[in-house]
């Protein structure tokens with residue numbers, strides 16, 4: 001440990017500020033509160049702060065960040081913006097360092113978020129011990145008042161002097177700006193220890209349910225009345241998520257400049273307490289009731305992320321509790337309330353806490369990372385209007401490589417200025433082109449309907465987990481499609497038809513609202529010519545003047561009309577949300593085992609890669625863990641078929 | 643062909659139109675995209691041939707209603723501009739009382755002749771928002787409107803997209819700006835109910851938000867009332883805050899209306 005006397009410390013900070021290669025940020029006062037902001041002078045730095053309004057996550061995942069710059073006057077022109085110069089952040093408290101490490105685990109897992117990694121590698125962290133403890137902080141309870149890594153330098157304000165701990169070589173190099181650096185004495189060490197102990201002691205707020213029981217506590221009390229009682233007071237203002245250092249959800253929107261020729265794709269903070277977080281273009285809202293949104297936040301912190309990444313996603317900073325106006329966002333109060341009212345025995349989950357699994361952002365190489373949000377150019381080969389609302393597209397990637405998708409996967413289709421949308425790949429795997437069918441629903445899909453052969457679109461993907469065509473080999477298959485569900489189903493169905501000898505009996509039931517909405521009419525007609533498949537069609541109603549030879553009624557009504565062995569048939573279901581409830585009920589009456597039912601689900605999506613948070617269905621990311629699921633795996637997911 | 647745009651005003655301070663006129667350098671760009679055929683703030687001549695009508699002000703008198711209906715009939719797209727057109731404006735507060743009470747309050751009762759209903763300008767004025775009279779396609783809220791948002795809406799219309807008016811509360815933008823929350827410094831704020839899009843200029847400047855942009859689609863009003871009470875506002879105070887710009891949401895028809 002090294003020591004700088006206060007005056008030398010100030011000179012050190014001023015030297016950092018004066019270094020033109022660095023953007024020096026530190027904690028400053030804002031009214032009675034504190035914020036991280038650019039420093040103009042060492043005198044502004046407040047190492048005695050209790051907590052900042054926003055956490056330092058704003059430097060890694062800024063409130064607003066341009067992720068793509070595009071030029072609409074070109075067929076396809078996208079570039080990623082320049083990143084800011086190197087930054088040093090002075091005064092990051094241990095709990096916020098723990099949170100940054102959680103962010104690392106989140107953004108640097110299987111899909112490396114390039115923009116995040118760039119900022120992360122470009123930022124030096126000077127941690128600092130907590131001198132003043134905020135009244136709502138509970139990092140003592142969460143054991144996040146002390147960190148062993150995750151900083152480049154770590155300082156402690158010891159009154160007339162400041163102690164330094166070196167975390168990384170890069171941190172050590174910063175010390176070239178420090179004059180009169182001395183070795184510490186045992187007294188300094190003792191003083192530091194006392195400060196730490198005192199802060200950690202003060203930051204204990206009587207959390208009865210230790211972090212390692214949160215998981216079980218939340219799981220067993222999902223239906224507790226406590227959720228509703230508390231959420232009745234909720235303003236749905238989003239504050240608790242926005243100010244949280246371990247909330248990472250974001251939205252993406254296109255903004256066009258006044259010239260109408262260029263624009264930007266902008267990523268911005270979003271949060272699950274906001275109603276619009278789960279709304280889709282049909283107006284459906286997956287978490288309409290405030291209680292569901294309120295509950296989701298706690299469950300994500302104590303259950304879903306722990307399951308996924310191994311740590312409790314709360315570091316006890318107390319920002320949510322101090323900034324929630326009705327004072328209902330405090331994890332201590334919530335967990336204690338659940339704990340006290342819980343009728344169950346709550347199991348401990350080892351020594352799980354808020355410290356993230358060991359992942360070191362600085363060791364990640366930028367080479368080889370992909371810009372998750374940068375679409376690749378592709379060309380429309382064929383565009384045909386197939387019904388009043390749907391258009392068919394055949395698309396080829398401009399690198400002339402096959403998309404490489406599995407049946408049931410989707411792509412993010414992108415038009416600069418109109419945004420992006422998840423669209424299922426409708427063609428079977430293989431081939432140099434792929435097919436989509438797009439229904440007019442909103443900004444992007446309306447624009448797509450104006451496009452023609454030769455036009456450029458952007459494509460990201462393929463994404464998600466599709467159907468496992470290998471595992472289905474030799475099995476009897478019953479396909480049931482409702483409405484647009486035929487689109488993703490077709491990728492598997494046509495694959496099965498192309499490899500017909502590999503599969504057992506094949507039956508397909510397809511229903512839509514009216515005869516005019518039926519898709520792939522030629523292919524459906526061809527099904528009738530084949531002896532090796534059985535098919536039945538139905539429409540909800542047939543208006544006067546249209547001709548229809550199939551059944552009338554919902555698609556579930558077709559199930560009793562086909563012969564299949566319920567115990568030895570895999571049933572593949574794809575349709576709108578209401579469809580599942582009824583069809584699954586009908587299948588269960590026939591005692592089809594859960595594991596023989598395969599579904600493909602829909603949720604609001606933005607990123608497609610398990611980062612933006614929109615598609616979460618309890619702890620499951622539909623974009624990544626799905627959209628195809630085995631019914632057995634998700635039937636107990638409380639949000640799946642709500 | 644460039645879309646023809648016409649501006650109209652009813653009962654208002656014309657502040658919103660002024661905001662548009664003040665788009666300044668960017669106005670030049672806007673002008674390249676559209677033909678403005680009527681705009682009293684910046685030009686004298688005007689034409690009745692237009693595609694988009696942008697209408698400011700609240701509807702007060704029967705003659706206003708007739709005029710608005712004509713504008714609606716002429717326009718393909720009608721946009722309500724600002725709080726007066728969107729909600730009825732601050733002047734809507736007057737709807738809490740009968741026209742007689744309002745006249746007495748304003749002119750006193752010294753001269754009973756003045757409060758007789760003989761003067762046609764005093765024909766039982768009741769403030770209405772545009773959509774209480776005609777169909778409104780889009781609304782640009784605010785008192786006054788935010789000019790960047792105005793430009794965004796125009797761009798969206800010209801590029802065939804939905805105008806990007808958010809449906810989340812002002813708190814979201816306020817938090818992103820890292821403001822000290824009004825509630826923590828002994829002030830009160832309607833931000834949790836108010837529709838964002840303005841960028842939270844009021845709390846950013848240390849002032850309470852008065853929800854001049856109206857509420858989000860599903861405001862949690864009860865929770866907000868509880869909060870205002872908890873922070874020490876009386877029922878009357880709460881009512882006053884809820885009537886400033888947003889009397890529309892609580893208005894009950896009055897005698898004499």
Ligand SMILES: Cc1cc2nc3c(=O)[nH]c(=O)nc-3n(C[C@H](O)[C@H](O)[C@H](O)COP(=O)(O)OP(=O)(O)OC[C@H]3O[C@@H](n4cnc5c(N)ncnc54)[C@H](O)[C@@H]3O)c2cc1C
Pocket residue numbers: 279280281282410418419420421422423424425437438439440441442443444445446484487488601602603604605606627
């Ligand atoms: C896995 C998956 C596969 C899909 N496959 C198809 C398909 O093959 N054909 C088809 O026509 N439609 C499909 N959809 C629905 C399609 O994504 C929406 O209709 C589309 O996002 C609407 O975008 P928009 O910009 O036109 O509408 P807007 O209302 O302007 O939507 C704005 C944004 O909200 C999100 N959003 C809105 N609706 C949905 C939705 N239903 N699902 C997910 N996100 C949504 C998107 O990010 C979208 O860009 C699929 C959805 C999912 C989740």
Ligand code: SF4
Pocket residue numbers: 233234235236237238239240241273323324325326327328329
């Ligand atoms: S819990 Fe509190 S901070 Fe979170 S949305 Fe509700 S009122 Fe806002």
Ligand code: SF4
Pocket residue numbers: 240243244245246247301313314315316317318319320321331
């Ligand atoms: S949940 Fe609250 S206390 Fe926990 S990390 Fe987030 S803001 Fe801090």
Ligand code: SF4
Pocket residue numbers: 241246247248249270271272273296297298300301613616
């Ligand atoms: S889903 Fe999680 S990370 Fe996203 S806003 Fe909610 S609590 Fe935060």
Ligand code: SF4
Pocket residue numbers: 812813814816817821822823824825831832833834842845851
């Ligand atoms: S000042 Fe107002 S708008 Fe800002 S966070 Fe507080 S309540 Fe919300």
Ligand code: SF4
Pocket residue numbers: 784785812833836837840841842843844845850851852853854855856
């Ligand atoms: S902060 Fe509130 S009062 Fe101010 S402009 Fe926005 S909505 Fe209107």
Ligand code: FES
Pocket residue numbers: 604605606607608609610611612613614615616621622623624
């Ligand atoms: S997490 Fe972004 S769409 Fe699934």
